[in-house]
Amino acid sequence: MNNGILIGQYVPSDSFIHRLDPRTKIMTIFFFVIFVFFANSTLSYAWLTLFALTVTFATKIRFIFILKGLTPVWFLIVFTFLLHLFVTKEGTVLIEAFALKIYSGAIIQGVAISFRFFLLILVTSLLTLTTTPIEITDAIESLLHPLKKIKFPVHELALMMSISLRFIPTLMQETEKISKAQASRGVDFRTGPLKDRIQAVVPLLVPLFVSAFKRAEELAMAMEARGYQGGEGRTKLRELKMETIDIISLITFAVVILVLFFLRT
Amino acid sequence: MSRAYIEFRNVFFRYSEDQPWVLKDVSFRIFSDQWVAIIGHNGSGKSTIAKLINGLLTPEKGEIIVDGLPVNEDTIWEIRRKVGMVFQNPDNQFVGTTVRDDVAFGLENRGVERREMIRRIDESLKAVAMADYRLQEPHRLSGGQKQRVAIAGVLAISPQVIILDEATAMLDPKGRKEIMDTVNELRTQERISLVTITHDLNEITQADQVIVMNQGEVYLEATPREVFLEETLLQTIGLDVPFVAKLANELNKDGNIISKQPLNQEELLEELWTYHSIK
Numbered sequence: 001m002n003n004g005i006l007i008g009q010y011v012p013s014d015s016f017i018h019r020l021d022p023r024t025k026i027m028t029i030f031f032f033v034i035f036v037f038f039a040n041s042t043l044s045y046a047w048l049t050l051f052a053l054t055v056t057f058a059t060k061i062r063f064i065f066i067l068k069g070l071t072p073v074w075f076l077i078v079f080t081f082l083l084h085l086f087v088t089k090e091g092t093v094l095i096e097a098f099a100l101k102i103y104s105g106a107i108i109q110g111v112a113i114s115f116r117f118f119l120l121i122l123v124t125s126l127l128t129l130t131t132t133p134i135e136i137t138d139a140i141e142s143l144l145h146p147l148k149k150i151k152f153p154v155h156e157l158a159l160m161m162s163i164s165l166r167f168i169p170t171l172m173q174e175t176e177k178i179s180k181a182q183a184s185r186g187v188d189f190r191t192g193p194l195k196d197r198i199q200a201v202v203p204l205l206v207p208l209f210v211s212a213f214k215r216a217e218e219l220a221m222a223m224e225a226r227g228y229q230g231g232e233g234r235t236k237l238r239e240l241k242m243e244t245i246d247i248i249s250l251i252t253f254a255v256v257i258l259v260l261f262f263l264r265t
Numbered sequence: 266m267s268r269a270y271i272e273f274r275n276v277f278f279r280y281s282e283d284q285p286w287v288l289k290d291v292s293f294r295i296f297s298d299q300w301v302a303i304i305g306h307n308g309s310g311k312s313t314i315a316k317l318i319n320g321l322l323t324p325e326k327g328e329i330i331v332d333g334l335p336v337n338e339d340t341i342w343e344i345r346r347k348v349g350m351v352f353q354n355p356d357n358q359f360v361g362t363t364v365r366d367d368v369a370f371g372l373e374n375r376g377v378e379r380r381e382m383i384r385r386i387d388e389s390l391k392a393v394a395m396a397d398y399r400l401q402e403p404h405r406l407s408g409g410q411k412q413r414v415a416i417a418g419v420l421a422i423s424p425q426v427i428i429l430d431e432a433t434a435m436l437d438p439k440g441r442k443e444i445m446d447t448v449n450e451l452r453t454q455e456r457i458s459l460v461t462i463t464h465d466l467n468e469i470t471q472a473d474q475v476i477v478m479n480q481g482e483v484y485l486e487a488t489p490r491e492v493f494l495e496e497t498l499l500q501t502i503g504l505d506v507p508f509v510a511k512l513a514n515e516l517n518k519d520g521n522i523i524s525k526q527p528l529n530q531e532e533l534l535e536e537l538w539t540y541h542s543i544k
């Protein structure tokens with residue numbers, strides 16, 4: 001798919017990042033997201049950037065490609081910057097125009113916050129770029145496993161996610177089919193006043209919902225017929241395995257975080 | 266020798282109380298190691314019968330017995346382990362995100378150990394000629410390919426009865442024959458029963474027994490040969506006998522040319538040839 005939106009899109013490659021256990025990646029990213037907020041000096045930011053860029057480089061996915069994929073979030077990053085620029089009132093006044101005063105502290109604050117934001121998005125997008133959705137599902141099921149003790153429906157959640165993954169493309173195909181069928185009857189979704197366009201979507205949504213419910217009912221029946229009785233006593237075909245490389249990666253990351261605390265001011 | 270594996274005793278069923286009966290006083294027996302074809306026009310209640318067998322639906326009156334167990338709340342899970350069922354729509358029974366994961370689903374539910382699981386998946390995908398598609402996603406498969414995967418899913422769990430509800434409808438004739446030969450071979454090897462549901466009389470020729478359904482009732486229970494003799498009767502309930510049977514019936518209108526109702530072209534040829542040589 002070449003619509004430029006890479007968020008949530010897997011790019012196959014043979015890098016070691018791709019081959020890491022998805023739990024390793026999720027844990028690393030989880031803690032990275034937390035520790036980004038501990039960065040408070042230029043040096044600590046530089047250190048985290050170095051880490052993020054090294055990982056990005058190691059994925060063997062072209063950097064330009066990743067940046068382009070982040071296009072939709074550039075807007076948010078710039079917005080964050082502008083917000084801080086106008087709201088923060090620290091340091092000396094640098095520019096004064098009309099009723100606006102821009103402080104030196106605002107620029108520093110704006111750059112820091114939006115840069116933090118950029119790092120967060122870059123690193124989280126690396127997860128979905130290097131990990132298939134089903135691997136992420138398996139990892140979530142495994143990581144949330146302890147919550148079973150408090151009756152949290154971990155298995156059901158994971159099953160729901162994997163069935164959604166299974167049916168999203170099917171429903172997309174169906175949407176396309178129905179919209180073509182409606183278009184051939186002269187329904188126009190793309191031009192005209194908004195009100196007309198919204199009205200044109202109704203004959204698209206109704207059959208789509210009807211069919212989705214029918215599918216759900218049949219699927220539930222087929223699952224029962226195939227012996228599905230909940231997570232109890234089930235074995236799994238897809239297996240997650242922590243290898244040496246996962247341990248090494250986690251240790252490396254721990255060191256990166258330790259160093260970060262030395263670089264803080 | 267063989268015993269009644271599935272038995273329906275005066276079964277009545279309707280989808281809700283304000284709707285008409287979908288099955289009316291249905292009784293029949295299916296023996297282990299038998300191939301039984303259930304045939305009837307659309308809406309005659311065939312799929313409903315299939316769903317009653319493994320307790321996806323419950324009869325309002327009457328009794329259903331599978332492998333000596335009456336089908337009820339307490340026995341359905343045990344029965345579902347023995348019954349491998351493939352439904353009409355291959356898309357809505359595909360649970361896994363890939364072919365391999367889908368075939369695994371039934372095995373995972375049965376708690377089959379992982380290594381054994383992989384072996385059985387490979388084996389059954391080979392049997393339906395889908396081994397090359399192991400990692401393919403369902404939306405990239407054709408209807409026929411999804412039906413092959415669904416059948417592989419049933420083969421993998423090695424059930425005691427296989428029920429195919431119009432499960433090969435999307436395959437071309439050659440593919441259908443290959444798959445049915447594979448399933449039938451398994452049936453004779455493992456001595457299991459096979460129930461095929463269809464509305465096409467061309468697909469019943471290899472069955473041992475045929476149950477003809479009409480508007481929720483058992484209309485006729487006979488061998489394929491006997492069924493083909495009832496051309497006019499079948500036509501009144503909207504079923505068309507195959508060309509070979511038609512031709513044989515037509516020939517017999519002018520005297521007894523065909524002594525044994527042929528099931529396929531070879532048999533018809535044989536009949537014609539022997540008739541000629543007797544003369």
Ligand SMILES: Nc1ncnc2c1ncn2[C@@H]1O[C@H](COP(=O)(O)OP(=O)(O)O)[C@@H](O)[C@H]1O
Nearest residue numbers: 280281287305306307308309310311312313314
């Ligand atoms: N889920 C359902 N709810 C209500 N009626 C149904 C349902 N499924 C099937 N029926 C009705 O039951 C009858 C028998 O259906 P079915 O067993 O699917 O027939 P067949 O498989 O022979 O085509 C039909 O009249 C059909 O409309």
Ligand SMILES: [Mg+2]
Nearest residue numbers: 311312353430
């Ligand atoms: Mg049916």
